[in-house]
Amino acid sequence: MTSHQFYLDELAQLVQGELIGQSKFKVAALASLEQAQAQDISFVNGEKYLQEAQASKAGVLIVTAALKDQLSHHQNFIVVDHPYLAFAILTHHFEDKVLKRGIEVTAQIADSAIIAENAYIGHYVVIGENCVVGDNTVIQSHVHLDHDVEVGKDCFIDSHVMITGKSKLANRVRIHSNTVIGGEGFGFAPYQGKWNRIVQLGSVQIGNDVRIGSNCSIDRGALDDTIIHDGVIIDNLVQIAHNVQIGENTAIAAKCGIAGSTVIGKNCVFAGAVGVVGHINIADNVTITGMSMVSKSISEAGSYSSGTGQFETNKWKRTVVRLRQLADVPLTKLVKQIDHMQAQIESIESTLKSRK
Amino acid sequence: MTSHQFYLDELAQLVQGELIGQSKFKVAALASLEQAQAQDISFVNGEKYLQEAQASKAGVLIVTAALKDQLSHHQNFIVVDHPYLAFAILTHHFEDKVLKRGIEVTAQIADSAIIAENAYIGHYVVIGENCVVGDNTVIQSHVHLDHDVEVGKDCFIDSHVMITGKSKLANRVRIHSNTVIGGEGFGFAPYQGKWNRIVQLGSVQIGNDVRIGSNCSIDRGALDDTIIHDGVIIDNLVQIAHNVQIGENTAIAAKCGIAGSTVIGKNCVFAGAVGVVGHINIADNVTITGMSMVSKSISEAGSYSSGTGQFETNKWKRTVVRLRQLADVPLTKLVKQIDHMQAQIESIESTLKSRK
Amino acid sequence: MTSHQFYLDELAQLVQGELIGQSKFKVAALASLEQAQAQDISFVNGEKYLQEAQASKAGVLIVTAALKDQLSHHQNFIVVDHPYLAFAILTHHFEDKVLKRGIEVTAQIADSAIIAENAYIGHYVVIGENCVVGDNTVIQSHVHLDHDVEVGKDCFIDSHVMITGKSKLANRVRIHSNTVIGGEGFGFAPYQGKWNRIVQLGSVQIGNDVRIGSNCSIDRGALDDTIIHDGVIIDNLVQIAHNVQIGENTAIAAKCGIAGSTVIGKNCVFAGAVGVVGHINIADNVTITGMSMVSKSISEAGSYSSGTGQFETNKWKRTVVRLRQLADVPLTKLVKQIDHMQAQIESIESTLKSRK
Structure with a gap:
């Protein structure tokens, strides 16, 4: 190959x-x-x-x-x-490495931007005021670094990535195509039936050796920053909302979504399509199995799950009929009642025997 | 900051x-x-x-x-x-506002397109035949407006957005990076084991003050239009299929998906990663909690849910074992039977007492 | 219209x-x-x-x-x-067809690339070394074909698509805007608490008449190729991980995710937002209903489901209370016990009658 x-x-x-x-x-x-x-x-x-x-x-x-x-x-x-x-x-x-160096003539780079001499800036890249691009970093075609964005050394930013919101990337960061870093967080103050936009003033900080897949959205913070710590790896189509913090070496598989202000520990593993609500804390060394919904904080390391695998559809339909009855079935009480009835029956049987 | x-x-x-x-x-x-x-x-x-x-x-x-x-x-x-x-x-x-005006020399604009004088058209933007861009609208780098697209006044269209399918955007619309508006809907006529593409001829209409996040896909209608009404706010990575209609001031959080031809009311709130099947109606003032599946129409305002939060994985495994038994456990009938048995036992006990 | x-x-x-x-x-x-x-x-x-x-x-x-x-x-x-x-x-x-032919002057095409004479290459397209583009293929603005990518005849590649990883597309393939084909798969070897990147050396093969929506991510294989067979149709925001194989004429609706190395048969239909774990096999002619989680191989054709539709939230909360008790309720055993108790009661009643 x-x-x-x-x-x-x-x-x-x-x-x-x-x-x-x-x-x-x-x-x-x-x-x-x-x-x-x-x-x-x-x-x-x-x-x-x-x-x-x-x-x-x-x-x-x-x-x-x-x-x-x-x-x-x-x-x-x-x-x-x-x-x-x-x-x-x-x-x-x-690997078939293509060593790329220099700035393509079609790149548009603001005068105030600082590009390391041995970086590569691809065709039709647009780099705004006050940006910084470090040594050996490769920026592929059509990337847009909006103003005041900083990218460290030895990074790889693939085509059509947008980095905005004054985001700061450390060294050896890899970001795959069509991902958006530092987009505006989803913040609105409801008032009299309308949504009043909250301009997002925080940024995104991305640590060393972070890897982010394609088509991800990582929003800038509202006031404080969204923070992705060293060594985090993130797969494709992942949503990281404003003010989320992700601890070192945590792995997040494709299609996960982390809602705003949630803080995730170190060395966690989130399987695919996990959803996490906002404003909670997840401890270090937590594993979440695929498609689980995390609706409350997790304070202890371990494995957590929700959601069931597939059933044959007809059986599933019958299961759902029962599930819809479940709210009105006091399970724990019933178990106790059955035990009590069992005891009553045995007592009766013993009475009958003694009177034989 | x-x-x-x-x-x-x-x-x-x-x-x-x-x-x-x-x-x-x-x-x-x-x-x-x-x-x-x-x-x-x-x-x-x-x-x-x-x-x-x-x-x-x-x-x-x-x-x-x-x-x-x-x-x-x-x-x-x-x-x-x-x-x-x-x-x-x-x-x-x-906010650090960068006032942008004028057309960058690298923008490619069709002769028949009409661009308001105080709009901004960024580097490497491509604007096709018969497009219209209104006053004070900012179009960031690498955006593509395909032919016959109209964007109103005071809009903000961020980098790498694609607007096609003759979509029409009203005023004060904000669309974040890498979102696709007016892409072809997923319409195919199955025949003899193959999928025959249905060319989508409808469009997308987007009202005033609509906000759409990054990496969203909002498809054009098959024949009629997909319609997003005034004041709707949509977060990142959201799918809106062909012919969906979303009522005024409804909020849709990240990673939701709305299937084709569904009509959603006004002032609804969909939390993250909600899925909605096609061809249903949802009333005004409906809240859907995170990761819920909406599989039937909702005719009354209120809050609706499905899906459970996380369990410790071992407990969850035991729960799933029970769930897989549930189809064959006639819960409601059992509750009645237990009540009946309780009555029988009491009757027996009373008989025994009377014969003492 | x-x-x-x-x-x-x-x-x-x-x-x-x-x-x-x-x-x-x-x-x-x-x-x-x-x-x-x-x-x-x-x-x-x-x-x-x-x-x-x-x-x-x-x-x-x-x-x-x-x-x-x-x-x-x-x-x-x-x-x-x-x-x-x-x-x-x-x-x-x-359809309003706009017949496009020729290469826009702003396209950047490597000398070693071979572009068919009647293809269309849009503005700001970047095509790398050794690429091939076939007859009548339309490549819209801002597309990037990285090196060694091949696109067949009569294809349509919409704006901002990135095709990399030496991917090979056959004929009549349609790929909608902002999709990434051949991005690096999510492969890491964990060692001493860190993730060691596995450079992905496989590619992506896409058959004839395949249709892929917008904002999708289809990763290149680790060593062998990711393969999408003839006639497959895929909607928007879909994740196809490395080394997945999808059989002929299978349809995958929006927001599905297929984890690594899973092999899917022919003529399957996956409704929206289905998740499929890695390293499993799914037979031909399998239907999966919306938002289901597929956690095990499926060897027989048929319909499979998981996940429930919406409940009114208060009822759902009571249902979840019961679900959280379910692990400790031995349902099948209870049903047998109740039957047995019923028999005991009837025996007692008969004894009492005989002694009257």
């Missing part, structure tokens, strides 16, 4: 692994176990892939020592403690 | 409030109670913020008369009936 | 229908039953629209033979087996 070529000993060294087999085996590509051909390298991510690994045509496998002993069909291995991590490292070497 | 400076008497006048304290106190910024410094003005939005207000370093507080009497630590106040509204009004004065 | 005019016999011929009435009746527009005026043509999509059809002012109705016999107020008809399909066909003839 790529045109890079490496010798096996080079790859082993890149991941600090132990080479078993032919050190000068020429590796053509990284591939999945299923699609790998004889010149490809693949990886075995745990016991459950053993059968697939045995069947794979891959010329080299990245494995743990324990996995290696169970793989008799292969001759070339890189042995590491963490094959998935080793695979992640190698993807960077097999 | 901003570089504007006002005297306290100026601010009091702007919100028609009563000034208490130093009329020539110099106010540096609007700030939250928590972040405010000695030169800042903040607001107290009800009794529940009293403690925070007492602790705030803000130099001035916007309060009601009742709240004022309970705040002993502060000396400068603006007293109004509606502090939140007063705050909303002041945000407009503390 | 359009400026095209046709004689009735022309339209009848276009849909291969039987003309009843004035063959030289001049038809001004296609319109809905409700909005149609005397010169318009409308269609009757089944018995349930009969009353509306009777009341319609439309000058011509497209109907089945059976419907025609029940419509006494009208004189002009086109009789066909499938009125909705005939309507779909006619929309193509009433």
Whole structure:
């Protein structure tokens, strides 16, 4: 899938692994176990892939020592403690990198903006007054940095991204296409049946090593800032409302939405399409399973869920009929009543027996 | 957070409030109670913020008369009936406004388009045949107005917005970045296992004072128009399908989706991520709580909900086991049966007593 | 709504229908039953629209033979087996087509890119190295085709679309505004509390006649490709994660999300806002109702659901109280216990009777 070529000993060294087999085996590509051909390298991510690994045509496998002993069909291995991590490292070497430097002639850059000499500014980029773009940062075509936006070093901002609201991005931040950072938060004061717009005066702060997917909306704060801390990773089509704070290394999967002023801890994992109400706090190390609604603060680490998986529709319809009755069925009281009735019946039976 | 400076008497006048304290106190910024410094003005939005207000370093507080009497630590106040509204009004004065006028040389504007003289057309904007842009309207960079699109006066259209399908926008409309207005509705006639595209011939009509967030999709109608009435406010990542109608001053939070041909009343409030099926009617003054699914018409004003907040995952798993049994548990009948059994037991007990 | 005019016999011929009435009746527009005026043509999509059809002012109705016999107020008809399909066909003839050819001078096209002579490349389009654009394809303004992207014949790519990750699109593909194809998948190897980015090396393959709405994100595969097969139709704001495969002619409504590596069959229909977890398989001919969560593989064709429609909020709150008790209520066991108690009571009553 790529045109890079490496010798096996080079790859082993890149991941600090132990080479078993032919050190000068020429590796053509990284591939999945299923699609790998004889010149490809693949990886075995745990016991459950053993059968697939045995069947794979891959010329080299990245494995743990324990996995290696169970793989008799292969001759070339890189042995590491963490094959998935080793695979992640190698993807960077097999990438088709296009080194981009300089400013395309069609870019419109305000005189007061400061662009590092070895940054890349793509075609039709528009950069406003007082913006700053750091070393080695790549800004792809059609991006708009509105006035007073700062982007750090080694960042990658993909096409059609809009950064506004005086947002500040630290270093090694990646933002994928068509995402909007610093758009106006949804703040209105209702009065006499109309919505009075609250101009949003806060900003967005994005830490180091943050990754944000495509088509996301991350709004600027009303007065204080919206803050995404170091190491946070966010997938596509995610909404982060004004004044949200997300702690270090938290992962947010696609289609999640976090309402205004909610504070999320460190090292959390939100699966896809989770919704979180506004003005709550979520502790560190909280996992939320897919499509859950988080309607109250969570003060203890752990896993939380709501929503059910699919039912066959006819069964689901009958279930919903029961659910609609549930409000009027005092479950806990009924259980007690049944227990009490059981005791009464037994007492009666015993009375009858004694009178026989 | 901003570089504007006002005297306290100026601010009091702007919100028609009563000034208490130093009329020539110099106010540096609007700030939250928590972040405010000695030169800042903040607001107290009800009794529940009293403690925070007492602790705030803000130099001035916007309060009601009742709240004022309970705040002993502060000396400068603006007293109004509606502090939140007063705050909303002041945000407009503390905004860093960049007055933009004229047409950037890189804009591509069809000869037949009519652009008001004091509009602003940003870099790399493309405006097609027969478009109209009204007075004082700001169109930011990279916007595309396809042919026959009309935008009224005092509008703000942010970067990368696409307006197509001959959409017509009235006055004071705000549309945030990367939103698509008038895209083709999802209409297909199934025939012999394939989907036959129905070219969408309707348009989108957007009323006065409508606000639409970033990354929204509002589709043109199939034959008739999709209609967003005056004063509607819509947050980010919202889907409005073809032929939907939304009544005046209704608010739709982020990540909602409204399916085709549904008609929504006036003054409704939809919290985040609500889904509404197609071809239904929703009355005026309806509130839908977050993440609810609206699957049937709603004919009466009121609040409606579905979906549950989070459970600890292990408890939730046990709950789902019960839910999957529920279809076969005739709840209402069981309750009656238990009542009947209770009566039988009592009758038996009474019989036994009488025979003692 | 359009400026095209046709004689009735022309339209009848276009849909291969039987003309009843004035063959030289001049038809001004296609319109809905409700909005149609005397010169318009409308269609009757089944018995349930009969009353509306009777009341319609439309000058011509497209109907089945059976419907025609029940419509006494009208004189002009086109009789066909499938009125909705005939309507779909006619929309193509009433469309205001703007024939676009050639390359706008502001387009930036790499020397190595190959653009078919009769394609259209809009203003401010950026096309990278080694891209290919086929015959009759229209690429609207501000699109970015990153390097090594291929777009087939007769495609329509609307404004601000980004296609990257070496994606390959076949023929007659339509992609609406602000959609991102081939963005980097959400792949990270966790290690020592941090997320290590996995560079995505796979691509996206899109088959013939695929339609993708606005603001969608379709990610490139990690190693293998993400694949959208022929005839798939996708609505707005949809997330398709890395390595997903979607079978022929499957329809995916707005706001759905499909997590990584899931394989979906042919001819499926997913209603709005459905979520599907990763690494599962869904059979052919599966329907999923709106807002359902699909958490396990589905091996049999049929309809599947989860999630409930709206309740009045107060009733819903009481329902949730019960739901939160449900984990500790052994429903199936209780039903058996009640049956058993009923039998005991009857036995006691019979004993008492016999001893009277």
